Amino acid sequence: MLLEAKNISYRYRQGPWILKEVTLSVGEGEQVGLVGPSGYGKSTLSRILAGYIKPASGEVLLDGRELPTEGHSPVQLIYQHPEKAINPLWRMKDILNEGWVPDQRILDSMGIEPGWLERWPSELSGGELQRFCIARVLGPKTRFLIADEMSTMLDVITQAQIWELMLRIVEERRMGLIVVTHNKALAQNVCTRIISLPELNKLNTNAGFPQNEE
Numbered sequence: 123m124l125l126e127a128k129n130i131s132y133r134y135r136q137g138p139w140i141l142k143e144v145t146l147s148v149g150e151g152e153q154v155g156l157v158g159p160s161g162y163g164k165s166t167l168s169r170i171l172a173g174y175i176k177p178a179s180g181e182v183l184l185d186g187r188e189l190p191t192e193g194h195s196p197v198q199l200i201y202q203h204p205e206k207a208i209n210p211l212w213r214m215k216d217i218l219n220e221g222w223v224p225d226q227r228i229l230d231s232m233g234i235e236p237g238w239l240e241r242w243p244s245e246l247s248g249g250e251l252q253r254f255c256i257a258r259v260l261g262p263k264t265r266f267l268i269a270d271e272m273s274t275m276l277d278v279i280t281q282a283q284i285w286e287l288m289l290r291i292v293e294e295r296r297m298g299l300i301v302v303t304h305n306k307a308l309a310q311n312v313c314t315r316i317i318s319l320p321e322l323n324k325l326n327t328n329a330g331f332p333q334n335e336e
């Protein structure tokens with residue numbers, strides 16, 4: 123399977139262009155780091171790749187076809203902010219089991235405590251919520267995972283534990299993985315290829331757009 127972004131351009135309403143003719147592709151079983159300074163459009167591109175927002179021009183293709191607009195999407199995004207990705211009116215067990223029912227091994231490895239399942243999202247910390255958001259996208263229908271700064275809010279031990287489990291599942295199922303991060307060490311440890319968004323973005327050839335690396 124191949125996930126492709128072809129000539130993607132995007133801006134928010136009438137604001138400045140964020141992405142100009144960005145083209146990239148990720149194959150199944152590939153682990154790709156997407157890096158670039160803050161504000162250069164990594165999260166925006168992630169949302170476009172996952173089909174959450176439509177580009178102004180260009181297309182996202184999965185094996186040459188448009189992403190399905192109904193049912194469980196084969197391209198799943200793990201947000202930086204889990205509270206934005208969940209329904210606050212659902213109990214955690216319903217949020218967790220919406221797309222598939224993760225087994226106990228996964229819940230244990232994620233450090234999800236049984237007592238949390240009956241709680242509402244507002245009764246958990248950001249890091250605890252994020253574990254649910256990760257577990258719920260690891261199901262068999264997911265072919266590509268986009269992890270947008272997904273572990274930033276977790277402590278170092280939990281981060282290591284969650285990445286280890288995620289990589290194991292990604293490899294077992296030959297998923298494609300895109301890791302958006304400012305953490306170069308993480309990108310180098312986890313990824314087989316690193317893509318620099320500013321290098322892909324034709325906008326950066328225009329005068330006036332900031333070129334500074336972090």
Ligand SMILES: Nc1ncnc2c1ncn2[C@@H]1O[C@H](COP(=O)(O)OP(=O)(O)OP(=O)(O)O)[C@@H](O)[C@H]1O
Pocket residue numbers: 134137140158159160161162163164165166167
């Ligand atoms: N909903 C929105 N409406 C208007 N502008 C937005 C919106 N979301 C993001 N932007 C702007 O788009 C640009 C790219 O933002 P984006 O979040 O994609 O960058 P990023 O590279 O992921 O940044 P960071 O590394 O800080 O998360 C920024 O200038 C941001 O202010």
